[in-house]
Amino acid sequence: MSDGIDPQVTELDPVIHAQARLRVVSALSVLREDDRVTFPRLQDSLRMTAGNLSVHLRKLEDAGYVEVTKTHHGRTPTTLVRLTRRGRLAFDEYTAALRALLNPLEES
Amino acid sequence: MALTDDDLPLGDPAESLALIQRERANLVRDITPDPRLMLWPWGFAWLIGFGALFLRYGPNGHVTVDLPSFVPLNLLLLLIIAAGVVTGVVGTRHARILSGPTSRQGLYYGLTWAISFACMVTLFSLFADDLPEERSSLLWAGGMVALAGALHMAGGALWNNRDLFYLGAWTSVINLVGIVIGPGWHSLIVAVLGGGALLLTGLIGWLRLR
Known part of the structure; x- marks a missing residue:
């Protein structure tokens, strides 16, 4: 416990356990299934640099949690991002695990 | 690869849950069109346009301000077209942020307003000349407000948005009351209670997103 992190917390999904990917x-x-958001809007909303967001998206893509699509709006190239079903499931399990850690009695 | 602060997990589950809520609220705000921009142009259009109509064509033919007879209805139409353009532009810009079912719903909803208003305006302009001026004004005003009320209620159903549904229901009720009481009063009721409700709903929607 030298770093102050609860050992139970470190057992959570390592892909989204990193703060930035979480x-x-x-x-x-918050997107509905099959809705995709443009990369720049996601970047603005998260207040990350494009490079940083790309790195984390790649890791999430490798885990099958997000899908990144490159397309065109008219002549402008656009990058769109969506959460996959697998990613949503992982997120739901992660938040459920956090709640269980906070209220261990409710789980039993 | 070296670890950055970003790669480190948060130690406290409560802190993590707060972070999750914060990022969710941020993205909802960033992908939702500003309710003020979507509703205030209509609120001001009704307040000013129907207000002018009331001042020129008051109850029992009372003239409070002697504007040229063609001014109020044309001013109202002009303000409504301007409001339509503003919300159309804001809506279209927002639709580009997303791709998928939500963006398609927004497009269809916007087109619904445009097409149904075009149908109504065409129909009314054919018949309005056959009616006395007072009744023709009421036909235009009452028809326009009825359609707006219905489309706001439909919007509430489409977006699962209670504020928008209440706005539409309220608009429909005050329109009905105004139509029954008669020309003149109808304009005053729609200007103050209808325009006011649009401004208030825009404000509430904006406060909810903040």
Whole structure:
């Protein structure tokens, strides 16, 4: 416990346990299934640099949690991001686990 | 790869849940069109347009301000077109932020307003000349407000938005009351209670997103 982190907390999903990726997945979780948001709007909302967001999206994509699509709006190239079903499931399980840690009695 | 602060987990579950809520609220705000921009142009259009109509064509033919007879109805139409353009532009810009079912719903909802208003305006302009001026004004005003009320209620159903549904229901009720009481009063009721409700709903929607 030298770093002050509860050992139970470190057992949570390592992909979204990192703060930045948790923020990305949390934001994307408000989208309806099949809705995609543009990269710049997501970046603004999360107040991250484009490079930083790209790195985290790649890790989330590798885990199958998000889907990044490149398309065109007229002649403007657009990058769209959505949370996959797997990502949503992981997010739901993660938040449920956090709540269980806060209120262990409710789980039993 | 070196760990940055971003890669480190939060130690406290309560802190993590607060972070989740914060980011969710941020994105909802960033993908929702500003309710003030969507509703205030209509609120001001009704307040000013129907207000002018009341001042020129008051109850029992009372003239409070002697504006040229063509001014009030044309002013109202002009303000409504301006409001339509503002909300159309804001809505279209927002639709580009998302891609998928929500963006398609927004497009269909916007088109519903435009197409149904075009149908109504065409129909009324064919018949309005056959009616006395007072009744023709009431037909235009009452018809326009009835359609707006219905579309706001439909919007409430579509977006699962209680404020928007209440706005539509309120608009429909005051319109009905105004139509029954008669021309003149109808304009005053719609200007104050209808325009006021649009401004208030825009304000409430904005406060909820903050």
